[in-house]
Amino acid sequence: MVLSKISPINREKEQESLNLIFNNINRNESIIFNSGAGAGKTYALIESLRYVIRNYGVHLKKHSQKIVCITYTNVATNEVKERLGNTELVLVSTIHERIWELIKDYKKELVEIHKEKLLEEISILRKKLKTSIPFQELDVENKENLKKIMIENKELFFEHYNTKANDFREAFKPLLYQFTNLLTNVSNFKKIATTIYNIEKLSECYENITSNKKGYKYVQYNSIYNIDQLHRMQISHNTLIDYGLRIIGKFDILKQIIIDKYPFIFIDEYQDTNEKIVILMSHLEEYAKKIGHNIFIGYFGDTAQNIYEEGVGSKISEVHKGLKPIIKTFNRRSTKEILTVINKIRNDEIKQVSIYDDCKGGSVKFYKGTPNDVQDFVNTYVQEWNVNEKNQLHCLVLTNKLVAEYSGFKNIYEVFRETDKYKGIKYNQLNTEILSNDFSKLGEIPKLIFNIVRLYNKLRNEMTPVIDISPTVRIFDDMKLENLREMIKTLKQIRGNTFCDYIESISEVYTKKLEKKYKKIIDLTLGIENITREAFKNHLLERLFNIKSDDDINRANKIINKLMGISMEEYEIWYKFILDTQEDKVIYHTFHGTKGREFDNVIIIMENAFGKDREYFNFFFENFIDPEKLEEKNKQKFEKIKNLLYVSCSRAIKNLRVLYIDELGNSESGIKEIFKDINPISSM
């Protein structure tokens, strides 16, 4: 056994870092608590919350005040709530939920902010229009003329939006005979037209607000998609935060209400928090000082784990000045060997030491190979580390595509990627809607398929309590046990190797063998009525494709047949992936997706490129020895890569392997600095 012995001295030292936080709470001095990966950050946060409850709870209750705790994700919110236990004194939530709760009742003020925003957006669009080359060349009168013509022919425009350049040109030639040179480049012209339409939409919205029109009296927050629809009075995540900052900045009375109601604010994973929130917090603190009230703000996090674009990261010290820094250097996760490497990667003032006396016994190795070596490499360690379903090996790759492929559901991923729905404007929705571990986020069709695969999985698993078959448990309430058994017995006759066969078989059992009273249960379980193969296919055609011609139908049918032809086995692998209950020896993740988690054995597959950037990890290693010489922009890039590498490597508890499947070029010295040796794959 390693990582089990903590000496009394270390225990005491750890308590001291908590005491530092507590002292600052007592003195009402806001803090920034920094610690590396696996330090027990959440533990420190929870203990701080408990400290405030213990020492200030009665006072808070008496004045109906509360403690606010903000987390970055819903998962983290639930974790904090669970670990903290039931208390009314602490409001735990994501920042979006909290901000919206705070401002949503200020309807009038929000509309004022919205008007401000509309004007800003309109002015940005006008500028864009002005600088676009063919438009620029028109005189004032012609500009107005063009706007008028385009607005009058909006329908024609969108009808021809997706046609070939020449067809589009032909359609608009008669209308725009006076501006022939505008149509030389059709795609530029389309941009101009859309900008005109957007200005029109926003201006109209502004008018409607001013004239007090129905439907324009309040702003709505849409938390499902991250897309604003300003002209429909709808904002999403980023704009919500923007409005929050604006409205609280504008109205001092709101600041005072927040300060007096929530004298303790804790922010988890501050490095990922939007900069605007940090600005907001510093405004609050400033104002509290001005009016002589108390407020304590505690940031908990780690700049080296900032891997998302919008997070404030290391900029926090500029944005919120005067925070008392508290650093914890103990690590509760990894062996000494891992710590040596991750300390080198982060290369800052936090040098983690293990809290355990018995922290030796891990291993880190860096290998150079090719893409063809990946499977053998992983298999070698399956043997060497005695990996099994209980002691899994976790393998990190860069893209979801690779995760799907290595995990064994490549076909499913690819077939969805080919559908109109997911390759169209919703392309970036693909990963959320078919790979999300939170199955409530699954898209409509993925969800439907998920339900069918769940039935398949539950019926095959003898251990499943019958009641688990349906997500809507209530429908079983009125059933007698024997009826339930009878129904299950019938359902177990469903067979099928491919998805298509399985649907066919469900349909057969459903129509021929199932008693009427059970049919409703199947309908509810699957979320579709009277399932048949043809109806199901039509449903897919309708929901996943955008059919305009016979060619479209042929193409769509090919893809649907492919989807139907995938084996139930593969669908089950996908199903278990969604539920994060895979029983394989090797589990694959993206680098980013492992944040906050920890695994005994980790393999990282790395290459030069990430996304569109062909020079990514090699760029990092090449500049590792002397990053100071980089220009500002490249310094930021370096920082981003460093953080991603740090997050990935620090997941490992005991053993870490990196397999680099690209040419090393000038990266060697940097790699050796961190990982010591570069081993050829042949030396395994």
Next chain:
DNA sequence: ACCTTGTGAATTTTT
């Protein structure tokens, strides 16, 4: 030599 068009592929993650 430069511009325009059509085509096909695409990074990750959260709210």
Next chain:
DNA sequence: TTCACAAGGT
């Protein structure tokens, strides 16, 4: 959507 790239036109 957005980007890169090849093909074809001027």
